[in-house]
Amino acid sequence: MNDPLSLMARARASLAVVTAALALCWSVACQAQSAPSSPSLQLCAADLNGSGDAADPGEMAYCSPTVAGPQLCPIQEVACTADAAGQYSCPAGPQFACVTKLAGGIPACSPNQCADIAANPIVDEPPILDPGSPPDGAVDADGNCLGKIEIFAGRGMRCRPPGISTTLSNCCKDKGKIIKDGMGSSLGSIGTKVAVAKGVFQGMSAAYAAFRAGATAGQAASAGANALVVGLDPTSIAISLAVNFMIEFLFSGCDSQDMETAMLRGSGMCHEVGSYCASSFLGVCLQKARGHCCFNTKLGRIIQEQGRPQLKAFNGNLWGTPKKPMCRGFTPEEFQALDFSKMDLSEYYADIEARAQSEIQLDIKDRVDAYLKAVQPQ
Template sequence: MSCLSLQLGLLLAASALSPIAAQAQEICAADLNGNGDAADPGETASCLATQSGTWQCPLQQALCTVTVTGTYACPLGDQFACEVPASGGEPTCSPNPCQDAAATPIVEEPPISDPGVPADGAVDANGNCTANIEIFSGRAMRCRPPGLLDTFQNCCKDKGKIVKDGMGSSIGSIGTKIAVAKAVFTGMKAAFTAFKAGATAGEAAGAGAHAMIAGIDPTSIAISLAVNFIFEVLLAGCDQEDMETGMLRGSGMCHEVGTYCTASVLGICIQKARGHCCFNTKLGRIIQEQGRPQLKVFNTVGWGTPKAPYCRGFTPEEFQALDFSKMDLSEYYADIEARTQGQLQIDMKDRIDAYMQAIGK
């Protein structure tokens, strides 16, 4: 059984701790489902004080039994001590010991923080691009499913299509779509910065939404969904990259590469993350998914690893070599066909409302 201890405050970051609980520096964790880590809900718990001044893990806790000699014995094994809870009651035991939190530091992987390929590279005197050209390039990103460090909230939860892909002539150019992706990043950063500075979740959400629509066509962002999304993830303990990935993921712009461990103690994973390649458009993600198998250069590296997704775009030569007749673009066509006249009218209303919000009227 894998066990470890951590700072109690990490587990209860959003809760008001009592004076007794605030002194508790031990928790325990156990791989209850046998998958090799303790990152799933219910596999980490704060240790409970006992009348003898020790701590006991509540995971797999059992009542002690009375022996023929009148003493207590742990049904899980004699090696586990029977202790009376500090609150009173029958003696209990647990197979999962608590350890000193100060002696078990958390080893945490930082966010991926991939800025992606700059939209504008260096040019020569004649205006020719001197940098490498990448078509439908993406960014390596991650979001965290429920775990200890995000207070068991799902920071990868889809909240609907917030970033709109393909709004007619108003967002027809690649440059504008890149601007939309940049706006998402700017908005998430603004919201997270405001929240850390003491703003309420609502105020931070408003700041993030305002930053997202500043300088771009506001109809490319579903403002009401964006505000609700930012508000929810801030209260859930998600960080800036969680927020950005979740928004793009829910909008169909991300390819999930896989899951990896992003935080551990004593070699035991306590928090997982999902690595993605996220693109400026949903169409870009679809073409990447169906174009890569056609090119030998991607055969060995594929999408990289969950911890280090490989998200580069196609070179002009690679893009010209793609056979679009072998691609299934029905997912993208379905989105276009589903746009009824009523939805187009709603988009126009969103355009007007968002613009009025942007100018403060």
């Protein structure tokens, strides 16, 4: 009978030999199979619908590596055809090369060219930087403003429709009238509508942080609601809509200005100036943005829209450009020159009437219950 210690020693020696052999084989294999570096990431884009940009779904794609080296754009990719001699040609035109993907298959071609992202990075425009007119400036002993007075002043903002930078999310989507005109003492000073919009983004951030920390979706929504309503009169915003808005944007590619603009826009407080390109690649637009002038109230937006055409100061340049909206308020002299008899304020009157009717039906208990439901943990 063999000595157990001897058997163990031989087993260890065999294991050492096998380990050394495997290490040698691994070293040899690594040396023999040292592959070239992985191909660089390349991108292609094409305006398929003639809109003047490649910001719509399916108009931008990452390219596929090929056996020959040049990468293949999958946009409008077609299989090449072979003649009697077995020579392949591209149906899109002889100027486009037929290449074979690394995965194999019939050679293919595309009329759209690929470009290296490292050598040709995507160019992104920053959000519109417009803090608006600073409120509550210096006053003298009698309370007279010592600075420049602007009436119904706004702020330049932007939101982005579906595109590469928003992960194809519509960051301009209308989610209903979340912020209300003239509701609650907390909205009494200029600029607070934008502050409320930022409060919703803070609520979303709190919800996202809670979710990443392991909270359930319900718990994350509760955390966001707590951050959202702190310091706000429950009548100043539609809390349920705001929470839904917050949760829907939670995993989108929208940023804080997208959210602010979408909320104010949905509440009827923004004038859209136009669209511009926010992200481009080799001169091809991949992401559009919509520039706006957003105001503290719907009434402010309506008077600005109907008052500016009456004033010579705005002739030929009513709103600036989509990328640089001109959102200043009226000077006292300009405001006095406005002819309100030529303005159609029916949109605002209808909103007041509809809101008054709904408020009659909603008593104080319902308001308090809605507030407590939003702040209490689920």
